[in-house]
Amino acid sequence: MILTLSFVLIGLAVFFSLLRLLKGPTSFDRLLATDTITLITTALLALMAVSFSRVIYMDVALVYAVIGFAGVVVIARYLEGGL
Amino acid sequence: MAIAGNILILIGSLFLFLGSLGIFRMPDVYNRLQAGTKATTLGAMSLILGIGFLNNEFLVKSIVLIIFIVLTNPVSSSTIARASHKSGVPLTDKSIIDVCRDDIRKEEV
Amino acid sequence: MKNFKGFIVFLIVVALTWLLLTGTFNKDDLLIGGSALILIAILFYRYSDLYRAVKITPKIVFYYPLYLVVFLIELLKANIDVALRVVNPALPINPGIVAVKTSLKDPLSKLILANSITLTPGTLTVDVKDDTLFIHWIDVKGKDIESATKAISSKFEKILKEIVK
Structure with missing residues (x-):
């Protein structure tokens, strides 16, 4: 019951971030929305780990957090102009 | 333990939702970063800690994940803020002061 | 070894991360972790300067x-x-x-x-x-x-x- 409610709230969170991703107006807004979606997806993967009782999803979440962080920082440095 | 875990998960997903609502509602990129960073960091921390409480098998890994999120999430949002400030994204009209912009003007002159 | 302290702190941080990730004290796991630790120490020695700032006092x-x-x-x-x-x-x-x-x-x-x-x-x-x-x-x-x-x-x-x- 609680887990279902959490899934619904997380779905709404992804929805609002996607709206910001589509709306813009600058590329930094889109990057910020991407960063937030990365974090929400990490939390979602951890939630899936507990609701399916599979430990492996925790490792997936960890790797996803690392790669998402690296990607966001690299794109931000690129937009700044000094990679 | 299970009840505490459920409460933490619910609080966490509520904060994730509020954070992305803040991203949608705030007027400029810096205020969006404010809402986005803080609320989603605490939301993810609380949700993942709740998962650790719910199933003790996951506790150690969830603590590693929490430490990683606390260390990296402020860094990425600071990088975005710096990049947008250097590219000259303006602050919203409601803003009352910008020390950094004056500095940049002095350097250019 | 002018930044010996920074290097030691760096090794402790990496070793602690490995122990938390695997979560076991198996002989095999510790062996693999130890060899990975040596490799990382050789490759990233020049970045360990960063950890010099950490103070080690009873306080x-x-x-x-x-x-x-x-x-x-x-x-x-x-x-x-x-x-x-x-x-x-x-x-x-x-x-x-x-x-x-x-x-x-x-x-x-x-x-x-x-x-x-x-x-x-x-x-x-x-x-x-x-x-x-x-x-x-x-x-x-x-x-x-x-x-x-x-x-x-x-x-x-x-x-x-x-x-x-």
């Missing part, structure tokens, strides 16, 4: 938990503050960018301070130049450097001075 037993508690309380306050601002239909914000002076010298200490400021109520680090931090403040209360420093960073800086250089 840190008291100051690390204190810093953690202060940080967590500020994080909770920050989130309630942001949540109240977001759900309020009038969106009460009064933003601006202010400058803050810090007396911390080392890059690692400045990184910790900037991260802490980002996660505390209404403030976000925009840029760091030498000893000045530029901070976006969602509700500006003082425009000059002294009052901003007092309101934003002094709380953390007092404790951070005991932990790092």
Whole structure:
């Protein structure tokens, strides 16, 4: 019951971030929305780990957090102009 | 333990939702970063800690994940803020002061 | 070995990460972890300079938990503050960018301070130049450097001075 409610709230969170991703107006807004979606997806993967009782999803979440962080920082440095 | 875990998960997903609502509602990129960073960091921390409480098998890994999120999430949002400030994204009209912009003007002159 | 202390702290951090990730004390796991540790130590020796700033004194037993508690309380306050601002239909914000002076010298200490400021109520680090931090403040209360420093960073800086250089 609680887990279902959490899934619904997380779905709404992804929805609002996607709206910001589509709306813009600058590329930094889109990057910020991407960063937030990365974090929400990490939390979602951890939630899936507990609701399916599979430990492996925790490792997936960890790797996803690392790669998402690296990607966001690299794109931000690129937009700044000094990679 | 299970009840505490459920409460933490619910609080966490509520904060994730509020954070992305803040991203949608705030007027400029810096205020969006404010809402986005803080609320989603605490939301993810609380949700993942709740998962650790719910199933003790996951506790150690969830603590590693929490430490990683606390260390990296402020860094990425600071990088975005710096990049947008250097590219000259303006602050919203409601803003009352910008020390950094004056500095940049002095350097250019 | 001029930065021997930094190298040791670096090794401890990497070893602790491995132990937490595997979560076992098996002979095989420890063997693989040990060889990976040696490889990482050889490859990333030149970056271990960063950890030089960490102080190792008896005092840190008291100051690390204190810093953690202060940080967590500020994080909770920050989130309630942001949540109240977001759900309020009038969106009460009064933003601006202010400058803050810090007396911390080392890059690692400045990184910790900037991260802490980002996660505390209404403030976000925009840029760091030498000893000045530029901070976006969602509700500006003082425009000059002294009052901003007092309101934003002094709380953390007092404790951070005991932990790092």
